[in-house]
Amino acid sequence: KQEVTQIPAALSVPEGENLVLNCSFTDSAIYNLQWFRQDPGKGLTSLLLIQSSQREQTSGRLNASLDKSSGRSTLYIAASQPGDSATYLCAVSPSDTGFQKLVFGTGTRLLVSP
């Protein structure tokens, strides 16, 4: 059974710092990995999707990498801002089904202080 873990569980940084969030998964048989952002009590906003054949994706200040063989992904946030404060979730789409059946990680709660 696929299990997804995120480290750290919580992170507090001052504004302007570059930071790295980690995601690990136990089964490398995946179609893709997605990073999401969730504000308190709200839905999920998709940040980046990395196909299993890709190594990284970039969007603005965000860069996500994927090492499928080792079961790891990182989300790099450059020049963090207070507006980046949220919970960040990674999710994998296991390749044992024909559907996008996302398995989510435990999340990293990020607080960026001014």
Added chain:
Amino acid sequence: DTEVTQTPKHLVMGMTNKKSLKCEQHMGHRAMYWYKQKAKKPPELMFVYSYEKLSINESVPSRFSPECPNSSLLNLHLHALQPEDSALYLCASSPRQDPNTEAFFGQGTRLTVV
């Protein structure tokens, strides 16, 4: 229009009530999903609809009854719920059955069962 719209945003219901959650998207997506998210936990998949047909039921109790009347609309009918069913219910959609496509999530319905 790149939105998944869920109504209502909040719902309080008694254990003997019958209520429905609604999810709508107008992006032409043919796969739609219900996820359940308990407090401080990651979302967990409940149901997947593909081309208006139920494709995956993750052993969800029958007090939750999904319905997909057309390609834009997904309902979740609730009956005789328990207090432990209180959670954030998230709807998502993706372009097609292909698992290598991005999922778009709604803002969720916060359900409280009293």
